[in-house]
Each structure stands twice: as C-alpha cells, then as structure tokens.
Amino acid sequence: xxxxxxSIHIPDTIDEAVACLAEHGEEARVIAGxxxxxxxxxxxLAEPSILVDVSRLADLKKLEIGPDGLTVGAATTxxxxxxxxxxxxxxxxxxEALTHVGHxxxxxxxxxxxxxxxxxxxxxxxxxxxxxxxxxxxxxxSGTRTLSASEFQTGLLETAKQQGELCISAHFPSLPxxxxxxxxxxxxxxxxxxxxxMACIADKxxxxxxxxxxxxxxxVEEWPDLSTADIPDALxxxxxxxxGTDDIHASARYRRELVRRIGQKLIEETLS
Amino acid sequence: MKVxxxxxxxxxxxxxxxxxxxxxxxxxxxxxDFLRHEIGATGTHVGxxxxxxxxxxxxxxxxxxxxxxxxxxxxxxxEIRTIEGLETPDHEFNxxxxxxxxxxALQCGYCTPGMLMTLSELASTGKRYTEAxxxxxxxxxxxxxxxxxEIVDAAMAVLGDxxxxxxx
Numbered sequence: 318x319x320x321x322x323x324s325i326h327i328p329d330t331i332d333e334a335v336a337c338l339a340e341h342g343e344e345a346r347v348i349a350g351x352x353x354x355x356x357x358x359x360x361x362l363a364e365p366s367i368l369v370d371v372s373r374l375a376d377l378k379k380l381e382i383g384p385d386g387l388t389v390g391a392a393t394t395x396x397x398x399x400x401x402x403x404x405x406x407x408x409x410x411x412x413e414a415l416t417h418v419g420h421x422x423x424x425x426x427x428x429x430x431x432x433x434x435x436x437x438x439x440x441x442x443x444x445x446x447x448x449x450x451x452x453x454x455x456x457x458x459s460g461t462r463t464l465s466a467s468e469f470q471t472g473l474l475e476t477a478k479q480q481g482e483l484c485i486s487a488h489f490p491s492l493p494x495x496x497x498x499x500x501x502x503x504x505x506x507x508x509x510x511x512x513x514x515m516a517c518i519a520d521k522x523x524x525x526x527x528x529x530x531x532x533x534x535x536x537v538e539e540w541p542d543l544s545t546a547d548i549p550d551a552l553x554x555x556x557x558x559x560x561g562t563d564d565i566h567a568s569a570r571y572r573r574e575l576v577r578r579i580g581q582k583l584i585e586e587t588l589s
Numbered sequence: 590m591k592v593x594x595x596x597x598x599x600x601x602x603x604x605x606x607x608x609x610x611x612x613x614x615x616x617x618x619x620x621x622d623f624l625r626h627e628i629g630a631t632g633t634h635v636g637x638x639x640x641x642x643x644x645x646x647x648x649x650x651x652x653x654x655x656x657x658x659x660x661x662x663x664x665x666x667x668e669i670r671t672i673e674g675l676e677t678p679d680h681e682f683n684x685x686x687x688x689x690x691x692x693x694a695l696q697c698g699y700c701t702p703g704m705l706m707t708l709s710e711l712a713s714t715g716k717r718y719t720e721a722x723x724x725x726x727x728x729x730x731x732x733x734x735x736x737x738x739e740i741v742d743a744a745m746a747v748l749g750d751x752x753x754x755x756x757x
Contacts, residue, residue, distance in 0.1 A: 318638040319617065319619070319622075319638075320617040320619075322596055322616070322617055323595050323616055324593060324594050324595045324616055325592070325593040325616040325660070326590060326591075326592050326593075327591040327592075328590045329590060333590045337590065351658055351659070351660070352640065352658055355619075355640065355657070355660070356640045358617075359638050359639050359657065370662075370663065372663065396652065419729070420643070420728055420729025421653055421707060421710065421729055422643060422653045422654050422655045422707065422729050423655065423658070423729065425649075425652040425653060425654050426649075426654050426655075426658065426659065507724075507725060507728035508728045
C-alpha cells in the first residue's frame with residue numbers, strides 16, 4: 318500500500334507544466350488534489366514515473382461565480398467552491414451535488430477539475446458538467462482548446478485530454494431563472510461512490526435528466542413536453558439505452574431499476 | 590521548476606502543532622508515514638491507506654485532510670496539526686477530548702485521532718452544528734467499535750446548541 322517510486326516536478330508556471338508534460342509524455346501524471354490519484358498510486362493501480370504537481374500554481378486557482386455560471390481553475394478545491402458565498406445564489410444545483418462528493422477531508426483537497434479528468438462514471442462533477450452543458454479548457458505546448466462536456470467525456474476513466482495537455486479550467490453554466498432543478502443519489506454510505514446519481518433540470522416544458530453511475534460516462538436525455546403519464550415509459554427506455562454493467566456495488570439490473578424509480582421521484586419533485 | 594528525484598530523500602519542512610519540523614522524504618512518501626516514521630509523531634494512525642477510513646486525518650492549514658492521500662512534500666511550508674497538538678497548554682484534554690472521555694466515545698481508540706481532527710475543523714469555526722451536520726462530517730471516519738452513537742454524543746456536547754464554545 319505504498320506508491321511505486323516517482324519523481325515530483327513542481328512547475329512555477331502553466332507553461333512550465335505543459336512543457337514538462339510534453340517532454341515526459343506517458344511517464345508523467347498531473348497531480349492537483351490527488352484524492353483519486355493518491356489512492357490509485359497507493360494501490361499501485363497507477364505507476365507513473367513523474368508526478369507534475371500543479372496544486373500550488375496561482376494561475377490555476379481561479380474561482381469565478383456569477384450570473385453566467387461557475388468557472389473553476391484546476392487547482393481550486395471542491396471545498397473552496399462549496400464555501401463560496403455566491404454559490405447558493407447562482408449555482409444551487411452544483412452546491413447540492415458537492416455535498417455528495419466524498420467527505421469533508423477529501424473535498425478539502427480534491428479539485429473539481431481533477432474529478433472531471435479522473436472521469437469516474439459515478440462521480441458527481443462529471444455528471445453536472447454533462448447535465449449543465451459545461452466546458453473544459455485544456456492547454457498544451459501548442460495552445461489551448463475548449464471542449465464541450467460531450468466532446469470531453471469519452472468513457473470509463475477516459476477523456477479527450479491528450480498526452481501533453483493540462484486541464485486548466487472548467488465552466489459550468491448557470492440555469493435560467495425560470496428553470497427548476499433536482500438532484501438525487503443512491504450510495505451505500507454517505508460520501509461513497511454513487512450507485513446511481515441523477516440531476517434533473519426542468520424549464521419551459523422540457524425535462525433534461527443526467528444520469529451517472531450506470532454507463533461508462535454520464536448520460537443526458539432531454540424530453541420536450543414530457544407529461545406525467547409518459548415519465549415511466551421514458552425512464553424505462555433510458556434505462557435500457559444505458560444498459561449498465563454489474564460490479565461489486567450493484568447489478569446492472571438494480572441500477573436500471575434505480576433509474577426508473579428514483580428517476581420518477583426526481584422528475585416529479587423537480588416539476589412540482 | 591523544482592524537481593524532486595525518485596530514490597533520493599529531499600528536505601521537507603513545515604509547522605507541526607506550532608513548531609517548525611524538518612525531515613527527509615523520498616518523493617513517494619505519504620504525509621502519514623512522514624509524521625509517524627520521520628518525525629516520530631505516532632498519534633496519527635494509519636488504517637486503510639487509500640482514503641476510505643479517515644483514521645489518518647490531520648489538519649492542514651486549518652482544514653481536515655487525509656494524510657494518506659497527501660504526499661509529505663505537499664506539506665512543505667504548510668501548517669499541520671495532529672492529535673498531539675490538541676491538548677491545552679496545561680497538558681489537559683481540550684473540550685473535544687474531554688467530551689470523548691466523558692461520553693465513552695472510544696473503545697480501542699484506533700479511529701479516535703482521525704475523529705478528533707475532523708471535529709477540530711468544525712470546532713475551529715465557532716459555529717453550532719446540528720446532529721445531522723455532525724453525522725455528515727463524521728461520515729468520512731470509520732469506527733468499528735462504538736457504533737458512532739457515543740462519538741456523536743461527544744461531538745454534540747461540544748459543537749451542538751448546548752455545547753461549550755470550543756473555538757480557539
């Protein structure tokens with residue numbers, strides 16, 4: 318339960334960080350909060366020979382919350398976002414979801430962008446990025462590019478981030494004032510990985526539902542003019558579309574049933 | 590850019606319970622191991638070593654963190670507080686420790702340092718907490734002896750509506 322040997326590179330600027338990633342390619346992994354990566358290193362599920370520690374880069378400490386949404390830098394912790402005085406006003410759905418992200422101790426170090434890059438299928442931040450239609454900005458030696466959630470999220474622990482690229486920030490758009498929202502999660506224990514997590518947004522007759530924990534990446538479905546009577550059928554079709562896989566925490570069948578039952582409750586309470 | 594080569598020990602300095610400490614650590618050394626083996630501060634316990642059990646919780650710059658998910662070198666220049674730093678200047682239990690003592694909030698004691706360090710972050714805010722908030726805060730700390738009731742009782746005795754003010 319000790320990590321395999323690695324060197325630590327501590328860049329002073331973003332440019333130094335991306336140059337370091339470009340030079341060392343596959344050998345290097347970025348560490349910010351390390352709340353997923355450190356566990357993987359301890360269990361030797363990952364054995365990079367270089368860690369590029371970006372946690373102290375002031376340029377990555379961005380945290381802007383306003384009517385347009387939330388922009389969060391790669392070194393900004395989940396706790397910093399959670400405790401921002403304007404979060405509840407502009408991003409109540411993000412605030413609610415953050416209460417389900419790990420525990421106090423992991424939120425104090427874990428970063429929002431780290432969670433997006435780790436891309437655990439049951440994680441809440443990737444689910445919200447997908448449901449809210451957010452973006453991720455990546456920087457490499459050749460420049461920056463901004464990807465939509467659907468472009469960025471490519472699968473199980475996989476993203477479109479290429480070798481040599483550093484995630485520098487993510488943006489979560491806010492909801493129009495007319496929109497209603499809801500969030501529900503089923504986990505064995507408070508703060509554990511979600512078996513199924515769901516975020517729902519209802520606005521002007523359209524219902525959008527994001528589901529995490531079932532497929533390899535968050536799945537978002539949108540129904541215009543969804544009547545109450547149509548909800549069970551819509552959720553059943555969504556459950557079968559996602560499929561899901563059995564694992565130690567739950568069977569695929571159980572997950573699909575959660576999508577039907579918890580999804581029903583969530584959509585109803587969001588619309589009410 | 591600072592580079593800490595693998596296989597070599599590099600100096601690590603930080604403030605531990607108000608005192609400057611220095612030691613040497615390979616890049617891969619965990620903060621929990623550094624505290625216990627390099628500094629000799631064995632009050633911080635190591636349970637699962639992958640961030641699940643909370644036994645290794647310490648405070649870093651006033652925030653409760655898992656020392657097994659933190660590298661020793663990431664503590665460079667920071668302010669670390671451990672169970673050894675909780676006692677009063679007269680070497681008595683502080684309010685939280687005393688409440689644990691009075692409420693039988695420990696049996697084997699293995700999880701206790703982590704429990705106390707998590708609750709210390711709450712105590713440092715000076716706010717009052719509901720039982721639900723205390724239980725939520727303690728959800729990241731596993732105890733296999735007490736069934737949590739006594740731990741929550743102890744926490745509420747200090748942090749709840751009727752609790753003494755433990756903010757420092």
